[in-house]
Amino acid sequence: MQITMLNEKAIRAVYTMKDAIADCKEAAKLYSAGQCSIPLRTNLNIPEHNGQSLYMYGYVPAVHALGVKIVSVYPDNIQKGLNSVPATMVLLDATTGTVSCLLDGTVLTRFRTGAIVGAATDILARKDSTVFALFGTGGQAMSQLEAVLTVRPIKYVKVYDVDFARAKEFAYQAEEIFGKQYDVEIRAVNATDEAVQNADIITAVTTATHAVFPGELVKTGAHINGVGSYRPDMAEIDEYIVSHAKVYVDTRNGAL
């Protein structure tokens, strides 16, 4: 049993958001071309611990990629000081069927959810976009921010959260991390209108069940990423936008 173990530090030492965005473009291309074998994920309920254990596998011959991502959803982990969505990626050597590598799945999830939106932004947003509005400051917000900073010459970021103190804390941290590297100013704003006004790119990464900003105020030609809504009762984008914008989705089945 010779299995390589890659934790977050090891992955970040060799892999960047720029790599992840390039890989997500390639993956989306292969997926759309029908070159990915991805069976339905399997879901084990763990009612005794208020949890779920999910198994998502895939095989992509073109890149010799074979494996399963094991993702658990355990809301009660937070009270134990643990990750509520622990994840591990198990890679197999496609030529021999042998388990070859384990990767920290949480960092991969963060890369991937940021990068697929970075890929969409790179393909769809105006090249000269300089103002970015970010709605939501949860666990995925930082990589969403990084993805947009990676693909466009953003100079000013407005961060909105229903909890203004949280938005301020996030903006402060984000500027510490990305301010110099991307020559960008990152500020919290206390009103959705203010966040939207003049934004070239808008990303919503929330669990909201109502639209998080008024569509009428969005600048013509702006690019909007709707990341959060993953249940039918969730909504981040209002009817005005949906009926006036060109809409692109990652996968039709996922979006419908």
Added chain:
Amino acid sequence: MQITMLNEKAIRAVYTMKDAIADCKEAAKLYSAGQCSIPLRTNLNIPEHNGQSLYMYGYVPAVHALGVKIVSVYPDNIQKGLNSVPATMVLLDATTGTVSCLLDGTVLTRFRTGAIVGAATDILARKDSTVFALFGTGGQAMSQLEAVLTVRPIKYVKVYDVDFARAKEFAYQAEEIFGKQYDVEIRAVNATDEAVQNADIITAVTTATHAVFPGELVKTGAHINGVGSYRPDMAEIDEYIVSHAKVYVDTRNGAL
């Protein structure tokens, strides 16, 4: 990422066939009582490498067991000097959903396939069984032998294989391993009739498509384990036995 890795040596240092038989009895009990959550396995075809990659998960609340066994079937591995059925067991901590342990799945498979038959033999065979006939000397034969030696006071083992030289080699190796420990004599025989005659217990672990011994010759009261047949076109046990014996199966769905 703190994950315990247990290879064959580490497992064998703390776990014996006797343990495995006790665990298989417990597992069969829990399974029959509907206390195991075991979704259908997932199968990924890897046609580029003439392989299959199988994912088998399960959750058993009573014993806090959660995990997935990853088993690949790559016949061409043999030409590369590799295991043609490499397997890895991934265990999760059921209380947190976190991957906690990787085990060599090949040794687990050997324990398990031997032990479930050992459990059946322990429950069903005559207590005073002393003569054992083993048909087949493939990768699973040694653990099948060990399982029967573990549960009954076998004094004499007759080993049959279509390739007599292979049977002799297997018998020699088996006596080296088990001869002293179980005070047993292990001999190859060159005729199926000779193997069956006077046997108290018979185990067939072959890929045969026709019956491997004549049922009429089986001693009254003997116990027979049919291990090999896993496809509808396979058969190890003849009609005489099936129509004259009490038949027990591990799972109805698997057997039908």
